[in-house]
Amino acid sequence: MMVSYWVDRFTDWGWWAVLVSIVVNGGINLIGFLPSVAITAANTLVWGPWLGGIVSWLGEMLGSAAAFFLYRLGVKKAGLTRHLDWKWVRSLNRMTRQQKLLSLILIRITPFVPSGLVNMAAALTTIPAWIFLAATAVGKIPSISLEVLISYNLTHVESNYIRLGITLIILALGFFIWKRGRWLVPPYETK
Numbered sequence: 001m002m003v004s005y006w007v008d009r010f011t012d013w014g015w016w017a018v019l020v021s022i023v024v025n026g027g028i029n030l031i032g033f034l035p036s037v038a039i040t041a042a043n044t045l046v047w048g049p050w051l052g053g054i055v056s057w058l059g060e061m062l063g064s065a066a067a068f069f070l071y072r073l074g075v076k077k078a079g080l081t082r083h084l085d086w087k088w089v090r091s092l093n094r095m096t097r098q099q100k101l102l103s104l105i106l107i108r109i110t111p112f113v114p115s116g117l118v119n120m121a122a123a124l125t126t127i128p129a130w131i132f133l134a135a136t137a138v139g140k141i142p143s144i145s146l147e148v149l150i151s152y153n154l155t156h157v158e159s160n161y162i163r164l165g166i167t168l169i170i171l172a173l174g175f176f177i178w179k180r181g182r183w184l185v186p187p188y189e190t191k
Contacts, residue, residue: 002038003038003041003042003045006021006024006038006039006042007042007045007046010042010043010046010047011046017046018047018055021039021042021043021055021056021059022055022058022059022062023059023062024039024059025039025040025043025055025056025058025059025060025062025063026059026060026061026062026063026066027063028059028063029059029060029062029063029064029066029067029115029116029119030063030066030067030070031116032067032114032115032116032117032119032120033114033116036056036059036060036147037147037151039056039059040052040053040056040144040147040148040151041147041151041154041155043055043056043148044056044148044151044152044155045151045155049148049149049152052148053144053145053148056144056147056148057140057141057144060115060136060140060144061133061136061137061140063115064115064118064119064132064136064140065133065136067116067119067120067123068119068122068123068129068132068133069123069129071119071120071123071124072123075123075124083124086124088121089124089125092125092126092127093125093126097128097131100125100127100128100131100135101131101134101135102135104118104122104127104131104132104135104136104139105135105138105139106139107139108135108136108138108139108140108143109139109142109143118136146167146171149163149167150164150167150168153167
């Protein structure tokens with residue numbers, strides 16, 4: 001229903017719809033807890049998987065960047081410091097730049113972690129903006145690709161039902177392995 005609304009709008013607006021899609025997707029990402037899958041599906045239907053995926057990625061990048069800078073500015077303007085004593089903030093702040101980059105990439109590619117949570121968490125730390133943006137750029141690629149693949153296969157299910165089935169099985173298997181493998185991750189330090 002929501003997808004058809006956006007498909008109709010994007011079709012009516014021509015190439016202006018690319019800009020509208022990027023801004024709407026950015027706004028959804030800025031809010032942080034609304035899923036952008038309807039916009040990604042509409043982008044895929046209107047412009048195909050490649051261009052639709054790129055447009056979705058640009059929108060998510062715009063929203064994540066805006067959220068990061070606005071959250072960080074808000075924390076600074078409000079003079080908040082309590083978060084500096086939180087264990088996970090201290091752990092992230094002590095990491096090297098390379099460790100921060102890799103940690104953010106890993107959390108970005110982890111399924112089911114809300115983008116808004118990652119944006120807010122990064123804003124509370126001393127992670128440099130360029131590391132946040134680089135990690136977001138790389139980390140968003142797998143999630144956008146998966147959304148595009150599922151959207152495309154669902155809308156062309158007659159010819160892509162096998163690929164859709166394989167994708168969903170791999171996704172379910174990955175989720176199961178992730179849930180079972182959490183015991184492998186060491187807990188936060190207690191100091």
